[in-house]
Each structure stands twice: as structure tokens, then as C-alpha cells.
Amino acid sequence: MFEKVKQIFQSDKEKNLYETGLAKTRESFVNSLNKLAKKHPKIDEQYFEELENILISADIGVETVLKFMEKLSQRVKQERIINSEDLKEIIVDELFVLYVEGESLTDKINYQESLTVLLFIGVNGSGKTTTIAKMAQRLKSEGKRVMLIAGDTFRAGAVEQLCEWGRRLEIEVMHGLNQDPASVIYEGLEKAKENYDVVLIDTAGRLQKKTNLMAELDKINRVIGKLVPNAPHETLLVIDATTGQNGISQAKSFNEVTKITGIILTKLDGTAKGGIVIAIKDVTKIPVKFIGLGEKLEDLQTFDIEKYIYGLFKEW
Ligand SMILES: Nc1nc2c(ncn2[C@@H]2O[C@H](COP(=O)(O)OP(=O)(O)O)[C@@H](O)[C@H]2O)c(=O)[nH]1
Ligand SMILES: [Mg+2]
Numbered sequence: 001m002f003e004k005v006k007q008i009f010q011s012d013k014e015k016n017l018y019e020t021g022l023a024k025t026r027e028s029f030v031n032s033l034n035k036l037a038k039k040h041p042k043i044d045e046q047y048f049e050e051l052e053n054i055l056i057s058a059d060i061g062v063e064t065v066l067k068f069m070e071k072l073s074q075r076v077k078q079e080r081i082i083n084s085e086d087l088k089e090i091i092v093d094e095l096f097v098l099y100v101e102g103e104s105l106t107d108k109i110n111y112q113e114s115l116t117v118l119l120f121i122g123v124n125g126s127g128k129t130t131t132i133a134k135m136a137q138r139l140k141s142e143g144k145r146v147m148l149i150a151g152d153t154f155r156a157g158a159v160e161q162l163c164e165w166g167r168r169l170e171i172e173v174m175h176g177l178n179q180d181p182a183s184v185i186y187e188g189l190e191k192a193k194e195n196y197d198v199v200l201i202d203t204a205g206r207l208q209k210k211t212n213l214m215a216e217l218d219k220i221n222r223v224i225g226k227l228v229p230n231a232p233h234e235t236l237l238v239i240d241a242t243t244g245q246n247g248i249s250q251a252k253s254f255n256e257v258t259k260i261t262g263i264i265l266t267k268l269d270g271t272a273k274g275g276i277v278i279a280i281k282d283v284t285k286i287p288v289k290f291i292g293l294g295e296k297l298e299d300l301q302t303f304d305i306e307k308y309i310y311g312l313f314k315e316w
Contacts, residue, residue, distance in 0.1 A: 008306050017301055021293025022311035025274030029058050030316045033091075037084040043076060047084055058272075059244045061279030068098055092313055099278050099305045108302075109289060110233045110261070116198045117189070117224055117231035121217070121258070122238035123250060124205035127266030127292055129158065131238055132200045133165035134300035135290075140171060144197040149188035150175035151220065152204040162202055181216065182223045189227040201232070214257045221258070234261045236289065239280070242271040251284045260284075266292030269299070277308060 009015040032054045040047040048069065055065045071094050072087075081087055109118070118135075120128045129152075136146045148166055150173060152158040159175050166173035174188030185201060192199045203220070206213055224231045237260045239247040247265075254260060263284070268274050268291050277288055288303045301307075 008304070008310070013298075014301065014307075017293050017299065018307045018311040019314065021269040021291070021299070021301075022274055022308070024269070024272040025058065026312050026315065028272040029054070029275070029312060032057075033088075033316065037088075040084055042082060043084050043087060048073060055275065058275035059279060060275035061245065061248060061283060064098065064279045064282040067282070068094060071098075088316060092309060092316075095278060096305060096309055099281055101282075111198070112233055115193060115196060115228055115231075116233050117201065117228050118198065119201045119203065119220070119224070119232040119235045120238055120264075121203050121235060121254060121260075122205055122264075123240075126205065126238045126240045126250075127264075128152075128205065128238045129161050129165070129202055130295070131264055131266060131290070131292065131300060132162070132202055133169065134292075134297050136165070136171050136200055137169050137297050138300070139198050140169065145195060146171050147188060147192045147196045147199045148173045149185050149199060149201045151181040151185055151201050153177060153179050153181050153184055154204060158202070158204070182219045185220060186223050186227065189224065193227065210253065210257060217258045234289075235259060236262045236264050237286070238264045238266060241265045241268045241274065241276050241292075244271075244273055244276060247276060248280055248283055251280055251286070255284055255286065260286050262287055262289035264288070264290040264292070264300075265303075268292060269294045274312065277303070 036047065036050050036054065052065055052069050055068065056062055072090065075090055076087070081090070120132055122128050132148060136148060139146045148162055148171060150159045150162045153176060156177055159177050163173050163175060174184060174191065176184040181203065189199060221232065235258060237251060237254050239250055241247065251263065263280060263286050265277060265280065265288055277291070281288055290300055291303045293299045293301055
């Protein structure tokens with residue numbers, strides 16, 4: 001069923017990454033679906049009930065699954081489908097439709113002709129700093145002049161981690177331990193305006209007190225907007241896919257605090273519940289722009305729903 005889809009990959013390397021990064025999810029998902037089809041060769045109430053459970057346990061999310069099941073049972077009735085084997089293609093098709101619903105397929109980063117400013121937010125440990133390093137390396141290899149700003153200023157380890165990446169990748173890092181994040185960002189952007197193309201800003205991941213976070217992000221946004229009109233050009237929320245439904249509630253909370261333009265889902269390689277990609281878009285209406293499929297620099301990939309669906313079902 002994936003003959004056409006295989007052509008969407010730009011290289012074997014990219015195809016491999018999607019295949020291996022989603023292996024855990026695929027194995028458990030496809031395995032359960034195959035067992036289900038064997039147990040219920042004919043579609044009946046029980047088949048639907050068990051399918052619903054499988055989708056929920058892949059972290060597709062209850063709300064999303066219910067919507068999906070509704071669509072599926074409609075199609076089964078309309079198209080008079082009797083055998084569960086014949087439902088495969090429709091399941092894949094409807095998952096795709098669910099993600100894409102009313103929106104364009106490409107979720108590109110909004111790069112500017114002049115200086116582009118990207119702000120990264122998300123709770124501690126979600127993968128912000130590593131993701132910034134991965135993106136910085138990619139941008140540098142494309143010939144862009146990149147600067148990093150360490151906006152997570154109150155933890156020495158956090159500043160040091162970003163500086164270490166800067167040294168390794170030979171990319172400039174603006175930092176100032178224990179300084180106000182907004183002032184470090186101010187200094188960085190002033191310098192970046194002279195001769196840089198892209199600035200990636202790391203931030204602290206506090207979400208304990210929403211009002212504090214909101215105030216801090218407001219201040220950061222004001223400083224950025226003052227120095228670079230219309231910036232930040234993207235506010236990217238980084239979420240650890242292994243946290244499952246908790247990741248979805250994080251997305252909801254951050255979305256209430258500031259305007260998010262894209263989600264980056266890290267550690268998809270470490271979970272069997274990669275269905276979160278679909279749920280998070282459905283619940284928040286924010287596109288997933290990148291996914292992390294491993295710890296190496298090249299393991300950050302631009303997210304593409306077709307490639308993802310292929311990675312999820314390739315052996316089915
Ligand atoms: N397996 C895997 N690990 C990742 C991925 N992205 C980040 N990590 C790891 O997650 C840990 C926390 O990342 P870090 O960037 O420090 O998170 P931060 O606190 O949000 O800045 C590090 O050990 C990273 O190597 C990914 O896509 N896959
Ligand atoms: Mg960090």
C-alpha cells in the first residue's frame with residue numbers, strides 16, 4: 001500500500017531515520033492491529049471497541065480517537081465494508097485526514113530575508129537545548145550565519161551545555177549567568193543584527209507558576225520585538241513524546257501563556273506511543289514542525305505527515 005509513499009523521501013538516509021525512529025511505535029501498533037484483525041475477521045461491535053482501545057493506548061488521545069471512530073464507522077456503513085482486512089487502507093487514510101484537516105501539508109519554518117529569530121520554550125528535560133544544537137548545525141551547514149542565546153540564565157549547567165554545543169559546532173553563543181534573560185537576549189540580538197541570519201534562543205522551562213512564566217515570556221517577547229520588528233518569527237514549543245498525555249496538557253498550558261507557532265516533538269524513538277503526534281495537533285491545532293528521532297545531530301527531522309504515516313505502518 002506504500003508504493004507511492006516511498007517516493008516522498010528525499011534520501012535513503014531520511015527514510016531510514018523515519019523507519020528506525022518510529023520502530024517502537026510501529027511494532028506495538030501494527031502488532032495489535034494484526035492480532036485484532038485475526039481475532040475479528042468480520043467487523044463487529046467488538047472489533048470497534050478493541051480498535052478504539054488500541055488507538056487510545058498508542059496515545060492518540062481519547063477526544064481524537066472518538067472523532068476518528070465516528071468517521072470510521074460512517075465509512076464502514078457507507079462503503080459496506082465487512083472484512084477487517086479491507087479496513088486497513090481506510091484506517092491509514094483517515095489518520096492522515098485527521099492530521100491534515102483543513103491545513104496545508106508543509107509546516108515550514110517562517111524564515112526571513114533579514115534576521116530570523118526563533119524562540120524555544122518547553123519544560124526542563126524536554127530537549128530544547130539539544131534541539132537548538134541540532135537545528136543550528138543544520139542551518140550552519142546550509143551556509144547560514146547562526147547565533148545562539150542562552151536565555152536559561154539561572155542554571156549554570158544550562159548555560160554551560162549550550163556553550164559546549166557552541167564550541168563543538170563553532171557557533172557563537174551569547175550568555176550571562178544569573179543575568180535577566182531579557183537583557184542577555186537584548187545584547188545578543190543587538191549583535192546579531194549586525195551580521196547574522198538566524199538566532200536561536202534557549203529559555204528556562206519553568207511552568208510551576210503560570211503567571212511568572214507568562215510575565216517572563218511577555219518581557220522576552222517585548223525585548224525581541226523592540227529590536228527586531230515582527231520577531232520572534234517562530235515560538236517553538238518542545239515536548240518530550242515519551243511523556244504521553246502529560247505532553248498534551250503541557251501544550252495546552254503553554255498555549256494559554258503565549259502564542260505558539262509550532263511544536264517540536266522529541267524522543268519519538270524512545271516511545272511506543274508515537275500516536276501523540278496526531279493527538280497533539282488535533283487538540284492544540286498547532287502544527288508539529290520537527291520531530292526528534294534520536295540523540296544524534298542528524299536525528300532531528302522536519303515533520304512530514306506522509307513520512308510519519310509510512311514509518312508507522314510500513315509493514316502492515
Ligand atoms: N532519544 C532521544 N533523546 C533526545 C532527543 N532529543 C533530546 N534528547 C535527550 O533528552 C535529554 C534532555 O535534553 P535537553 O536538550 O537538555 O533538554 P532541555 O532541558 O529542554 O534543554 C538529553 O539527554 C538529550 O540528549 C531525541 O529526539 N531522542
Ligand atoms: Mg536546556
